[in-house]
Amino acid sequence: MLDLDTVRTHPRRVQEALRAKGTGSPDLVDTLLEVDETRRRAITELQEAQARQNDLSQQIGTLKREGKDAEAEAIIEQTSALKETIKRLEDEVQAAEEKQEALVLKLPNLPHPSVPVGTDEDDNEVEETFGEKPAFDFEPAPHWDLAARHALVDLERGAKVTGSGFPFYLGKGARLQRALLNFFLDRARERGYTEMQAPLFVNPESAKGTGQLPDKDDLMYDIPRDDFYPIPTAEVPVTNFHRDEILSADDLPRQYCTYSPCWRREAGSYGADVRGLNRLHQFDKVELVRIVHPDESYRALDELLADAESALDALGLPYRRLLMCTGDMGFTQAKVYDLEVWSAAQERWLEVSSVSNFEAFQARRMQIRYRPEPEAKPELVHTLNGSGLAFPRVLAALLENNQQPDGSIELPEALHPYTGFARIGRDE
């Protein structure tokens, strides 16, 4: 959510953001400012009426205490018209506030000046590529073939039991998942994150806080009977942990890491890119969340990026870093990097992490504030998050990139203490 004051003072900047992100119409800003005008006028009128009412009520109280009931009655008679006025103005204010709230929620975050302007993924900037793509003197198999050959993943039975995109992992596949979980969490903890286990369902208020509602509601599954949403990312419960709180300056920064499954409806996805583990309805992820002082958030973004990248480095996977353009970044973000891992058999880059600075956009919705000095007015914090990392595509890349001529898979050394085995498909 944007600050109304920003919209009032820099309407053109907001309109530019709407255009750059390709969301909503620029008229939104004008409509919003009109509603704001109406709202403020109504509030002023209402408060004047309330002041009169308070004054009269106080007089009545005084008169009654002095036993001057007749005089009190005379004043009470005057109040009935005022009562109606107040009722009417209250309704007006409420209507205007609701209208305004709905409009404000449609305004996306302003992109940071360093973000390239663009319309779609083709305009994202490849900032840097890391590691060497593996070369094979045989035809490398895609991960779904490798997973089937070694019985690591069973999508068919997952589809039977639940539906497509809900995999079973078994044997070394399951153990590898568990190894990734511990590997990522241990690394995050060593890098200064507090480990957390979060609820996997959230209420609508939380989904609104991080920006999944109202605009991205078809991303999530929902449980209408109890008014819950299975989380599409642990960002939602973890960031909402501090919702409606005023932290002291000493409490900042807060850094949390958590493992969770994530559920996404992925409505409208289809085609060859969804094969195997490329796109699932349920997947596992370690998420990193930072809540920081506003002056620190871009330094924190760099650190967060380094945290995510270091995990890929440790796994020896080739990857590249993309700076997302205005048209391809999300509604809530001010600046986003994507990390994409090289998938050697598919010969594609697969997104395994998205690292974002939301500045105060989420914090304003969630009312997460901090007090700069003991007696000072509270101010909004900045929030950031990044995957560290998403499992399925990491798994896909591990299988594809590390496959051997005999079809076995050599795992990177960093994982050995976690898996308890060094390879898949030999010495079994």
Add this chain to the structure above:
RNA sequence: GGAGGGGUGACCGAGUGGUCGAAGGUGCUCGCCUGGAAAGCGAGUGUGCCGUUUUCGCGGUACCGAGGGUUCGAAUCCCUCCCCCUCCGCCA
């Protein structure tokens, strides 16, 4: 799921219709005291919104879990919902 108790400021905790944004305490800030500290003493210390103001600020209004209602007037009375605690039931 059943029965009972309860949700008040950063925290604890008074307050059952008017002068209550709310006693008292703790914490915190500033000052006094001290060689320094503790203790003690004094003053201050909520948030949002609207208006006003070049700054400090000032005026108004709302907020005592949420939403509705009664009343000239609600933290206080009534209704609905949410959450927490205790006991019972069920259960990993």
